[in-house]
């Protein structure tokens with residue numbers, strides 16, 4: 500695996516980003532020497548930050564191809580790939596090109612919370628679909644956090660629906676941006692493990708390659724590229740608790756989907772709303788109230 504770093508700049512601001520604040524002060528990186536070092540047969544990963552905001556990414560892909568790379572992988576948040584013309588241009592640069600797209604949730608709210616970027620889910624989903632439509636293989640990396648581990652099965656299903664060939668589940672680590680907010684980002688292993696196990700089972704059932712990485716740190720996470728698109732057996736982190744669920748395969752926990760349970764120490768409460776509050780918030784739900792005459796005020800009322 501030859502990693503070609505294109506700099507730490509990024510158009511997202513993920514809560515789990517291993518690079519954290521380094522992005523703000525990062526200088527542009529000249530990848531000339533790294534590209535020149537490619538030898539035939541190398542698996543080359545173009546990484547950031549976010550590689551697609553490098554205006555020369557297409558050239559870099561072409562150069563890696565021309566130097567004989569057996570596989571050129573772009574590790575991306577996929578947002579810019581939402582532009583079909585750009586996805587097409589990249590795909591045309593090399594028939595050995597593949598994408599590793601970061602997906603942080605199965606819904607817009609879940610994903611956009613993690614990226615701190617409203618609208619990113621829609622772009623990433625479209626971007627992933629675009630590169631698949633352009634005939635390029637794609638995999639999905641999910642950084643497993645305290646906020647998404649209960650929904651990993653749904654994320655795996657979404658990845659499969661969008662045409663990904665493999666998923667990597669990388670447990671968030673307290674580094675970079677996550678170091679400051681470890682309590683709300685890094686999941687408790689004993690809580691996350693059953694969901695990881697169920698997600699691996701679901702990925703295999705759907706025919707996806709699957710890897711569970713113990714770290715979201717770039718060096719660890721990139722190791723899986725060597726087997727991109729292939730099913731790999733990587734041991735799950737040992738849970739301290741792995742509940743046996745009736746009807747599930749021995750040693751596996753199945754996790755029913757439904758309303759997510761609150762995390763440990765997480766306080767959930769609904770603001771109390773009156774009927775009048777709800778009418779003001781959702782007038783379309785109360786057409787009769789909107790057309791009804793205003794209620795008469797009681798005599799003597801303020």
Ligand code: SF4
Pocket residue numbers: 509510511512513515516517518519547548549575576601
């Ligand atoms: S994790 Fe990746 S996409 Fe998210 S902010 Fe960091 S570099 Fe950007």
